[in-house]
Amino acid sequence: MKQIDISYKIEKTRRGPDTIIITSGGREIPLHSKIDPEREMVAFRDRFDPARYDVLIVLGTGLGYHLIPVKESIDEYSRIILIDILSGIETAIDRNPVTSFLLKSPRVLLVNGKSQADVERILSDIIDMDAIRGISVLEHPASLRIFGDYYGGIKKSIDKMIAIKAGNKATRQAFGARYLRNILLNFGMLDTARPVRGLFGAFKQFPAVIAGSGPSLETNLEMLTRCQDRIFIIAVDSAAPVLQHKGISPDIIVSIDPQPYVREHFLNNRGNAIHVLSITSHPSILKLLNGFISLNSHPFSQLAFQACGDSIGSIDSSTGTVAGDAINLCAKCGFSAMGITGIDFSFSDFSIYARGTAYQKRYAVYLQNRLSTVEGYNMRYIMKSSGGQKYGGKYTRKAFLHYRQALEDFIGSNAIPELYALNDRGIPISGVRMLGMDEFVAKNCPSVIDKKRVIGGMQAFSRTIDAGPIRGILERISEDVLFDGLLEASLGRPVIPREKLRCREIIAMNRRL
Numbered sequence: 118m119k120q121i122d123i124s125y126k127i128e129k130t131r132r133g134p135d136t137i138i139i140t141s142g143g144r145e146i147p148l149h150s151k152i153d154p155e156r157e158m159v160a161f162r163d164r165f166d167p168a169r170y171d172v173l174i175v176l177g178t179g180l181g182y183h184l185i186p187v188k189e190s191i192d193e194y195s196r197i198i199l200i201d202i203l204s205g206i207e208t209a210i211d212r213n214p215v216t217s218f219l220l221k222s223p224r225v226l227l228v229n230g231k232s233q234a235d236v237e238r239i240l241s242d243i244i245d246m247d248a249i250r251g252i253s254v255l256e257h258p259a260s261l262r263i264f265g266d267y268y269g270g271i272k273k274s275i276d277k278m279i280a281i282k283a284g285n286k287a288t289r290q291a292f293g294a295r296y297l298r299n300i301l302l303n304f305g306m307l308d309t310a311r312p313v314r315g316l317f318g319a320f321k322q323f324p325a326v327i328a329g330s331g332p333s334l335e336t337n338l339e340m341l342t343r344c345q346d347r348i349f350i351i352a353v354d355s356a357a358p359v360l361q362h363k364g365i366s367p368d369i370i371v372s373i374d375p376q377p378y379v380r381e382h383f384l385n386n387r388g389n390a391i392h393v394l395s396i397t398s399h400p401s402i403l404k405l406l407n408g409f410i411s412l413n414s415h416p417f418s419q420l421a422f423q424a425c426g427d428s429i430g431s432i433d434s435s436t437g438t439v440a441g442d443a444i445n446l447c448a449k450c451g452f453s454a455m456g457i458t459g460i461d462f463s464f465s466d467f468s469i470y471a472r473g474t475a476y477q478k479r480y481a482v483y484l485q486n487r488l489s490t491v492e493g494y495n496m497r498y499i500m501k502s503s504g505g506q507k508y509g510g511k512y513t514r515k516a517f518l519h520y521r522q523a524l525e526d527f528i529g530s531n532a533i534p535e536l537y538a539l540n541d542r543g544i545p546i547s548g549v550r551m552l553g554m555d556e557f558v559a560k561n562c563p564s565v566i567d568k569k570r571v572i573g574g575m576q577a578f579s580r581t582i583d584a585g586p587i588r589g590i591l592e593r594i595s596e597d598v599l600f601d602g603l604l605e606a607s608l609g610r611p612v613i614p615r616e617k618l619r620c621r622e623i624i625a626m627n628r629r630l
Contacts, residue, residue, distance in 0.1 A: 121203075122204065124140040128151075134215065135154075136149040136151055137209070157182040157183040158185040161186055162186045165190055170251040171196075171251065172198070173253050173255060175254075176272060177202075177260025178229070179259070182215070184219060197219075198228060199226065199229070200236060201227070201230075201260070204230030206229050207220060207229065240278060246279075280519040293608040296397045296415060297417070299398065300396055300417045301591075301620055303397070304588065304591065306404060307581075310407060310408060310582055311579040312410060312429040312582055316393070316449075316579075324347075324456075325348065325452040328352045328459050329353050329356055330353060331463075335359075336542055336554075338363050340555065347565055348562045348566070350369075351370075354371065354374065355382050355439075357386075358382060358473055367388070368568055369391045375397050392408030394406070395442075396410055397413060411432045411446075417603060417607060428582075436523040444536070454537070454560075457549065458540060461543025462544045464499045465511060467512070517544075528549065536550075537557055540553070601617070
């Protein structure tokens with residue numbers, strides 16, 4: 118980790134305590150008062166609440182005068198993380214008689230002189246949402262004024278990290294039991310499934326369009342209908358009915374949802390599409406489709422990785438979205454160019470999903486009447502779900518914006534080439550260039566593709582997964598203390614005895630299959 122080099126010096130103030138003078142652009146800028154820096158603590162005296170927030174993150178530490186009040190409650194925190202851009206500042210704090218206590222407590226960690234990326238990695242490793250009550254982020258005004266870009270970037274990273282980790286915690290609490298049951302049942306059917314790794318690198322000479330189920334998908338349906346024989350079409354599960362209703366046959370359908378209602382996307386399943394499923398997808402989908410399986414970050418999925426190595430493969434993008442996993446799949450498949458549509462992160466044109474999705478059919482077929490129209494249902498849902506929040510003039514949700522940020526980070530960190538947005542109805546994704554559908558097809562789709570031959574070959578020659586090693590490990594550890602640890606990590610809470618018994622019953626059932 119390379120240290121950030123910023124010129125500064127320590128000087129005595131009129132009243133005696135030290136202050137810091139930053140040298141920038143030929144100017145000298147004081148980080149604390151040059152007369153009485155200890156007065157900073159007055160403004161911060163009432164900003165510490167360890168009973169509610171037991172993790173404190175401080176953006177801008179300097180010599181720590183604003184943190185003097187925390188001395189009274191330092192032992193009530195589980196962790197205090199001090200972040201500062203200045204390298205070597207620990208020496209000046211250590212010799213400061215009024216703030217040196219900060220470096221003498223095992224609860225305090227000083228992270229200084231590190232890049233934004235390094236700080237983000239350190240925080241991600243340290244913070245466990247399951248083990249804390251809450252997080253308070255305290256900002257030092259002078260530090261933010263002088264180094265706004267640095268601390269602003271870290272604040273953005275913290276917000277994103279908390280949203281993701283809190284979301285993961287909430288997901289485990291809400292769906293932990295479902296994920297666990299799904300994956301154990303799916304282990305019993307892996308002999309009928311194929312490893313997603315078998316698709317990697319197999320489409321290098323071909324273009325692709327990735328279709329989400331957002332309203333903007335409708336913009337490109339006509340062109341997709343005309344050129345579907347010149348391009349591979351990859352659909353998230355909820356978009357498949359929209360495409361099929363328009364006579365468009367998806368070539369690959371990606372599904373990661375663990376819940377049983379995902380079956381409604383496949384009620385009228387037609388064609389010979391390749392289905393890519395997550396190891397935690399609902400077992401009824403795997404039983405119905407016998408698709409290609411992808412591993413993910415679930416504790417029992419990691420156990421499968423240990424048993425089978427990298428022979429199964431993964432398209433888990435860590436974005437929390439099926440759209441992110443679809444993009445990751447296409448990148449690993451090696452498509453020569455990729456366009457995206459229906460990935461909106463907003464309620465484009467006051468709609469929730471594209472017409473033809475299972476969600477919109479509920480409104481149109483089952484709920485609509487003369488007094489309550491489809492448009493009315495959409496608008497009521499949008500206003501309730503968004504709370505009136507807009508981005509770029511479009512209604513959205515905080516969760517959408519977090520997912521968008523996660524996808525932007527994924528795309529940026531993986532340098533995915535030749536990725537284009539095919540319309541501008543949704544919220545733009547940074548790093549994804551805009552290219553109209555007509556231009557995309559003209560540039561990247563010159564000739565007809567014998568897709569039946571390509572996909573047929575994939576289906577015919579891909580070997581199924583050997584689940585024997587996975588079952589063997591499960592049988593060996595099912596009576597071991599390691600099994601209890603895996604169950605608790607999967608559920609995010611202590612395991613109820615009957616849950617443990619049910620898991621063992623599923624493992625025993627798999628042995629008989």
